[in-house]
Amino acid sequence: MRIDVVTIFPEYLDPLRQALLGRAIDRGLLTLDVHDLRAWTHDVHKAVDDSPYGGGPGMVMKPQVWGEALDELCASGTPRLVVPTPAGRPFTQAVAREYAAQPWLVFACGRYEGIDQRVLDDAARRMPVDEVSIGDYVLVGGEVAVMVMVEAVARLLPGVLGNPASAEQDSFSDGLLEGPSYTRPEVWRDLAVPDVLRSGNHGAIDRWRRDQALARTFHRRPDLLDALPEGALDKHDRAQ
Numbered sequence: 001m002r003i004d005v006v007t008i009f010p011e012y013l014d015p016l017r018q019a020l021l022g023r024a025i026d027r028g029l030l031t032l033d034v035h036d037l038r039a040w041t042h043d044v045h046k047a048v049d050d051s052p053y054g055g056g057p058g059m060v061m062k063p064q065v066w067g068e069a070l071d072e073l074c075a076s077g078t079p080r081l082v083v084p085t086p087a088g089r090p091f092t093q094a095v096a097r098e099y100a101a102q103p104w105l106v107f108a109c110g111r112y113e114g115i116d117q118r119v120l121d122d123a124a125r126r127m128p129v130d131e132v133s134i135g136d137y138v139l140v141g142g143e144v145a146v147m148v149m150v151e152a153v154a155r156l157l158p159g160v161l162g163n164p165a166s167a168e169q170d171s172f173s174d175g176l177l178e179g180p181s182y183t184r185p186e187v188w189r190d191l192a193v194p195d196v197l198r199s200g201n202h203g204a205i206d207r208w209r210r211d212q213a214l215a216r217t218f219h220r221r222p223d224l225l226d227a228l229p230e231g232a233l234d235k236h237d238r239a240q
C-alpha cells in the first residue's frame with residue numbers, strides 16, 4: 001500500500017515512523033510519503049489560506065495550492081483521496097478494513113476552517129473522494145485524524161501485526177466491544193483474576209469472554225448491538 005499525506009505541518013506525522021508502523025515501513029509493507037503543501041506555493045509568504053467568501057471567522061485553504069499539489073501527486077494514477085473533517089462520514093473499523101484493501105491512499109490535512117470545497121469537487125472528477133470524521137469534537141487540523149486512520153489501516157495490512165489473529169479478535173472485529181483482559185499476578189491489591197480464565201476450559205473461557213463483550217457493549221455502546229447483522233447473536237447471547 002502506498003500512502004501520501006499532504007499537510008502544512010509535515011513533522012506532525014513523524015510519530016507514524018516509530019514502533020510497529022515504522023518497522024512495517026522499513027520492511028516495505030507500506031510506503032508513507034509526507035508532503036509540505038507549501039511546496040506548491042509561489043509567493044514569498046507561501047500563503048495557503050485566505051478569508052472566507054460570505055464572511056465569518058477564520059480562514060479557508062486556497063484552492064490553487066491544493067489543486068497543484070493533488071495534480072502532481074495524483075498524476076500517475078487514481079488514488080482514493082481521504083479528507084478528515086468533522087463533517088465527514090464516521091471512520092469506523094469497517095472503513096479501516098475498506099481502506100486496507102486500497103492500493104493507494106492520499107490524505108489531505110485541512111487546517112483553519114477547512115479546504116475550499118472546489119478542491120474536493122474538482123478531485124472527485126478524477127478519483128474517489130472520501131470525507132471522514134474520527135469523532136464529534138473539534139480539532140485544530142486533520143493531522144491527528146490522519147495518524148489515527150493510518151494506524152488503524154496499516155495494522156490490518158498482511159505482515160504488519162506479529163499475530164494476524166489479533167486483528168480478528170480486537171474490539172469491533174465482531175461488532176462488539178472487547179471485554180476485560182488480565183495477566184499475572186493472579187491477585188493484585190486483593191483483586192483476583194476471574195477463575196474461569198485460569199480454568200484451562202477453553203469453551204468456558206470463550207463463552208465468558210463473549211458474555212463480557214456483550215455486557216460491555218450493552219452498557220457502553222448499545223448502538224453497536226442495534227447495528228449487528230441479522231443472526232449475529234445466538235440464543236445464548238440473546239439470553240444475556
Ligand SMILES: Nc1c(O)cccc1[N+](=O)[O-]
Pocket residue numbers: 084085086132133134135136137138139140141142145
Ligand atoms: N473533528 C475533526 C476536526 O475538527 C478537524 C479535522 C478532522 C476531524 N475529524 O476527522 O474528526
